[in-house]
Amino acid sequence: MEEVLVKCERIDHFGRGIGYVLGKIIFVPNLLPKEEAMVKIVLDKKKYMVGEVIKLVKKSDDRILPKCGYENCGCALKSLKYEKTLEFKKEKVIDILKRYSGLTNVVKEIVPSDNIYGYRNKITLKVKGGRLGYFKNGTNDLIEIKRCEIASHKSNEIISVLKELDLSKVREIIIKDFGEVMIIIKGELDIELLKPLVDSIYMNARLVYGKENIVASLGEFKFYLSKDAFFQVNSGVALKLYNKVLDYLDVSSGKNVLDLYCGTGTISLFLSKYFDQVVGVEINEEAVKCATLNKNLNNISNVMFICGDVSKEVSGLMAEQIVVDPPRSGLTSAGINDILRINPDRLVYVSCDPMTLARDLKLFKDNYEVKEVTLFDMFPWTYHVESVCLLVKR
């Protein structure tokens, strides 16, 4: 396809360089503001184009040599200085909140990750034609990898062993490393060489080696983790985030708190010391089982968990304060109406997608004031950012 010279004006919310070719916008991954590059046009649509850098002509002072050379993986910002990636994420959330919910001057700071490499305690590897790697962003094209710089040391050891094995009958391998290690395999694989490295192996949803659940430590708590239940991928940042949730709640008022979308009960347990009662609601049965085990493991008695859909379960509940930590899709309108009916004094909204956060905050606007938003760099080098937002009843 055609090659053109592109001057990068800025980067979009997905970390792609933006330039113009004959007046039409072009998105170019791995091109930084003020850089110029010869770009191959790989997609030419009516309103926009997508390109790939062939050769950098003018380089930004903010460019660094990334630790890995894989292109189009999830680390869209890996060629940018770390402190600049933090600035990018902060500006992105400020822009989204202003544009989609009219909020200004609410974003306070972005808390960096202490570990910027080897921070991920869970990775999902794809296998295609016996080759191991990640899918290129938004495609089923495999990028074969030898190691991954954001994965833990142990995960990379396991990757080295996997690369020696016959993976022809495997589709996906998930590695969870929380000190104790679990591997979840979709497909058929000879696991003998993996056993000495791990505590638990599942194959096609069946436990074939070791423990049913592994144990993770976070602050003063221990948590059982199952095959499918959610757990934050960066434990160091998760701990800071949970402390901010606590900081945003009014502990002096005691009483009852709801932890909606509670996963394995992490936030509920963190809050249990400071409130009379915490009730967690979670749809994933496995996660609720773990949450109950975790409550007992940590000798906590003032927490209970309900297994069900937030949109259905919350209507009968009451609380003075509420924490929500929904998936990327955000809250449902039924969920928002239920929260408005419960009418808590404070609402702390933990979000992994600023777009759905902005959409939802707009719906709370008449009843709640957004006091402050703190950002957390849970996923260094990617364009993702975690937000914790304090809303107080007007």
Ligand SMILES: C[S@@+](CC[C@H](N)C(=O)[O-])C[C@H]1O[C@@H](n2cnc3c(N)ncnc32)[C@H](O)[C@@H]1O
């Ligand atoms: C971002 S995670 C938060 C988990 C937990 N707060 C933590 O920090 O580990 C979102 C959780 O919401 C759960 N979930 C998704 N949709 C739900 C729904 N409609 N009702 C209840 N829980 C839901 C998911 O299973 C997942 O555990």
